[in-house]
Amino acid sequence: MKPTISLVMIVKNEERTLLRCLESASKYVDEIIIVDTGSKDQTIEIARDFGARIYHFQWVDDFSAARNYALDQTSCDWCLVLDADEYISNDSYDTIRTFISKGPAIGKVKRIDDFSGSDGINHEITYISRLFPASCRYVGMIHEQIVSELPRIQVNVEIQHDGYLQQTKSDRNIPILLKAIDLNPGDSYYHYQIAKEYRGIEDHEHSFHYFKSAYQAMNRMEGYAASIIINYLYSIIASRHLEEGIAVIQNEQEFMFDYPDFYFVSALYLLELILSDPDQYGHMISTIEQFYMKALEIGETEKEGSVVGTGSFAAHYNLGVYYEVTGDLVKANEQYELAAVYDYRPALDRLELYK
Structure with missing residues (x-):
């Protein structure tokens, strides 16, 4: 008998995105389980239109409790677990069916997170455990994780996620994360997650504090270790704690040798450092070029935490800006042209000024 699969979701007031999610995933599953934690909008009606089995759960500030209740049904x-602000963007039917036919394992899907950057919408890659045997259960009151000894295997299921663009859930998430940190003070994961929440609401001082705590607590065996390092450097720039960054860059080049994002943010950091005190740091200006060239040499990757463009169009554009500022307009134009191949708007705008 062929194995069967459920789409399992917890929801609350998701009418804006639930239809898109269910349209993308319903064709891959045999049943849909929806657990509602208190919707006041049309969420339940949308779920019913897809034949979902609907249950209700009293919210207790614990995502694992809600998720595990849903799995029990x-x-x-x-x-297959999805959130309402996610949707499957590639044809995954054969991939999913082949994976579940091979026996127990945890399927890690690729999620592309949209978030706002200075140059528009950016896209970060993460891999998350979302396809698993129905006997598995979650732990953790927030940013919950599947606990299992089963092997974790990347599967070619691509999920788009735009929830970070809304930033409507930080008021809920931050208190839960603070509680989790109180219970697990040495756990880098919760410090990392709360730092991202504070970054999302542009509280850069708190974000820096928790990224620093995550950085100090991590052991580099974590799947998100590289993301901590990269985002710590961004938080150093945003919070203006520039004195913290030199040691991070010096200490992490060996560990981060194949991450274009690391060299990209390191170049951004060096520019800010030099501008803060040209007399003391001006001699480091050529290293900016070296770091962007290194990011381009590595190129685009599919690594955890990688932001699309740091190994291609964004690095070409920023290198173009570097050449323009340092007076080499020929090289600047070359880099803008290379970035424009990707239809990168800042580069296209810059080339218009050359005409």
Whole structure:
């Protein structure tokens, strides 16, 4: 008998995105389990239109409790877990069916997170455990994780996620994360997650504090270790704690040797450092060029935490800006042209000024 699979979701007031999510995923599953934690909008009506089995759960500030209750309701062999602000963007039917037919394992899907940057919408890659046997359960009151000894295997399921563009959930998430940190003070994961929440609401001082704590607590075996280092450097720039960055860059080049994002943010950092005190740091200006060239040499990757463009169009554009500022307009134009191949708007705008 072929194994069966449930789409399992917890929701609350998701009418803006739930239809898109269910349209993308319903064709891949045998049943849909929706657990609602208190919707006041049309969420439940949208779910009913897809034949979902709907349950209600009293919210207790614990995502694992809600997720595990939802998993308890499934009648299938496997579960696919999505949030309402996510949707599957590639044809995954054969991938999913082949994976669940091979026996127990945890499927890690690729999620592309949209977030706002200075140059528009950026896209960060993460890998998350979302396809697993129905016997698996979550732990953690927020940013919950599947606990299992089963092997974790990347599967070619691509999920788009635009929830970070809304930033409507920080008021809920931050208190839960603070509670989790109180219970697990040495856990780098919760410090990392709360730092991202504070970054999302542009509280750069708190974001810096928690990224620094995450950096100091991590052991580099974490799947998100590289992301901590990269985002710590961004937080150093945003919070203007520039004195903190030199040691991070010096200490992490060996560990981060194949991450274009690391060299990209290091170049951004050096520019800010030099501008803060040209007399003391001006001699480091050529290193900016070296770092952008290194990012381009590595190129685009599919690594955890990588932001699309740091190994291609964004690095070409920023290198162009570097050449323009240092007076080499020929090289600047070359880099803008290379970035424009990707239809990168800042580069296209810059080239218009050359005409």
